[in-house]
Every structure is written in structure tokens, then in C-alpha cells.
Amino acid sequence: MSTGSQQKTMEHIRQQRSFITCSLHCFSELLQIIEEFFNHTWRSRHNASMPDHSLTLLWSLSVSIKDFGALLGSLGVKYLADTYVNCLSVVGACLMFLSKASESFEVLILGRLVFGLFCGLVMSLNPLYIQEVSPTNLRGAFATLNQVSFASGILMGMVAGLETLLGTEHNWAMMLSLSLIPALLQYLLLPFCPESPRFLLINRGVEDKAQTGESLLRLRGNVDKVQTELEEMKEEAAHTQSAVTIHDFFRKRSYRQPIIIVLIVNLGSQLSGFNAIINYSTKMFQAKFDEAKYLTLGVGAVNVTFTLVAFFLMERAGRRKLLLTGFISIAVCNLLMTIVDSVLLRSLQVLLVFCLISAYELGPGPISWFIAAELFDQPSRPIAMAFTSMLNWGGKFVLALLFPPLLVPDPAPARSSPN
Secondary structure (H helix, E strand, C coil): CCHHHHHHHHHHHHHHHHHHHHHHHHHHCCHHHHHHHHHHHHHHHHCCCCCHHHHHHHHHHHHHHHHHHHHHHHCCHHHHCCCCCHHHHHHHHHHHHHHHHHCCHHHHHHHHHHHHHHHHHHHHHHHHHHHHHCCHHHHHHHHHHHHHHHHHHHHHHHHHCCCCCCCCCCCHHHHHCCCHHHHHHHHHHHHHCCCCHHHHHHHCCHHHHHHHHHHHHHHHCCHHHHHHHHHHHHHHHHCCCCCCCHHHHHHCHHHHHHHHHHHHHHHHHHCCCHHHHHHHHHHHHHCCCCCHHHHHHHHHHHHHHHHHHHHHHHHHHCHHHHHHHHHHHHHHHHHHHHHHHHHCCHHHHHHHHHHHHHHHHHCHHHHHHHHHHHHCCHHHHHHHHHHHHHHHHHHHHHHHHHHHHHHCCCCCCCCCCCC
8 A cells, every 4th residue: 555545544534533432432531520410400400409310320321322323323334334424423512512501411412322323334434444445464454553543532532531621510511522623624534535446346336447446556556566456356346246135144154154253253342341441440440549530541541552562463463363362361350350359459450450451452352343344245344344333332332321320339238226
């Protein structure tokens, strides 16, 4: 890939996903402020404070509704892959920003839902596009950059959520509208990104062959490489059916094993505990540490560091070895955290949390997002990526909805009065 086109294309995608995840994880850092906003709104309407169980339920809904929207958005990847979807980000950010002025938590939840639709679409399209424009020998590494930007966005959200920056009662609405920045940037920058040559040739057909050659030449910068890759794509197109329906995707025998692999890898990632730690680490640490937010920043820093490690190891170690190493390490960390929690070794618990995060980002994290793009042929890739996104966002939705009530401490048992 020519250096200029490669760097510009990947930088645009990294900026987009970094700001997306920054906006997502800003919300998790605003627990007390958002709950106070809910309570204030409820009190102004009903002249009474919101019950604790209702407040917890509303917080769970406001966090999980974004994942539910992303789940719905992922269903539209096959049909909306060729359209501009940044308007959803603009609408969602504006609604979240206006929720404070309108004193309506319904507007905030609606904004989260709309923004979730955007996330479900774009976070399926990014790895798909990266896979299609990257050289074959570097596809895994470039796809891992998607996870690097994801982790960077998480860290940016954690930093922005500090009280010394935007995590205050006066600035939280502004912080939630940060996604306006990448949305506007993408409108300006996306026209400079080359179209996917594989999409032009295999999906659109023979009439776009000239445009395919131009797109490949822009990406590779070498005529010989262009001709070789064009021949490979023509051969793939000759042995590929023109269109794949959802029914064909799940019924075709050659797709069964890849579907099982994608299912196992993604369910394993969702059950690892990573999302619970990332979304609720501050609240988890608050029960045992005074400076919980700074420990959360440590989680974000470890997260970014090991996505970079995965980037350099992806093509050298291979997907299988990184997945096995990551999942085994995650299982050991979860087992040790359960044992350590019973003996109240706080410092060791933090170390195990960091180890779990690093094990996740070493393999399961980045690979779960792009493995489907490598296992399926061109016509079935949009459906495969939608399937991957559904598994990821579905797991996040269930976690975000059900996990917060588990963090509420049990009430102390009532003491029986002496006779």
C-alpha cells in the first residue's frame, strides 16, 4: 500500500473510532452526576426524590440503551454499508447536549439510542473496510489498529470524565456532545478515502473494473502488485455467487464452521469480564479505594498498551496462538480474582484486573471484531460482520442492563431485639 494513502485512510478511521469510544465511555465516568440529574428532573416533576431502585434501573437503562441501539444498527450493515451514517452521530450528540437544557432524561436516553444506532453501523463497517483495502500479509495488523483506536477512545473518555476537566455538573452535557467532532471531520475527510477495490469488482461487477484498477493503484502504488491482486480478485469473483441472503448465510454448508468459530470467539470475549471492568471499574474500585478514578485511568492505560502489543504480534504469532493465550490467561485471572476477593487482598485484585485487561487485548479483543471478515467470502462479509456486531453489542447490552444492580450493596441484616 502506498504510504500516503495508507496513512490517510487509517488515520481517518482511527480518529472516528477514537472519538466514538471517547463519547461512549465519558458516560460511564459520570455516574454520580447523571444520577443527580435524574433525581433533580424527577423531583421537579413529582416533588419527591426518585426511589433508589428506580434510580438504579434508570441508570442501567441509560447505559444499556446505547448498546441496544448498536444492536439494531448492526442489523442494517448489509443494507446501509453504502450510505452516509454520520448524521446519526450528529443527531445523537445534539439530543444528549440538549437533555440538560430541556431537563429531560428521556431526551438523554433517546440521544443515547440514536448514537447507538450509529455505533452499531460504523463499528461493523470499519473492520470490514480495513480488511478490504489492506494488503493480504498485513490485514491482521491493520485490523488491530481498529482496536488500538477503540482503546484510545476509552482512555480519552476516562480522562475527559475527570472532575478537573469536563466531568462536572456544568460541563457534562458538553462532554457527551464530543462525538460532533468526528462526525463533522468525517464529512470532510471521507471523500479522500479510496473505495474498496474488492467491493467495486466483486460486488458491483465488470463495469467498474477500470475504477477498481485506479483504486488499487492509489492504495498500492505499484503496477505489478495491482495486476497480481486484480487477478486474485477476478478469480475469487469467478468462484463466488453474486448475492448471499441471510437465509443462504445460515443454511450454506461451507459457512457453518466459520459461523461456529465466530460464535465461540465472540461469546468467549463477552464472557471474559472485560466489558464489566471497562464500564464499571470506577464504581467497582470505589468500594475499596479512595482514588478509584485514577485506578480506572490505569485500566485505560494498560488497555491501550496491550492493543499496541497485539498490533506488533498479530502477523508474527498468528490468530490461533494469540486467542489461546488470551483466553487461558483470562480464565486464570478470573479464577484468581474470585479466590483473592474472599481474602480481601485489595492490591492483588488490582494487579489481576490489569492482567485480565492485557490478556483480553492481546488476542480476543481485537480478533473478535475482524475474524469474520477473514473467514467469509466477499458477498457474505457484510452479513458476517453484522452477525459479529450483533454478538458483541448484544452481550454489551445484557451486561449494561443487568450488571449495575449487582453492584448495589446488600442491606445490612436487621438485628433481632433482645427478649
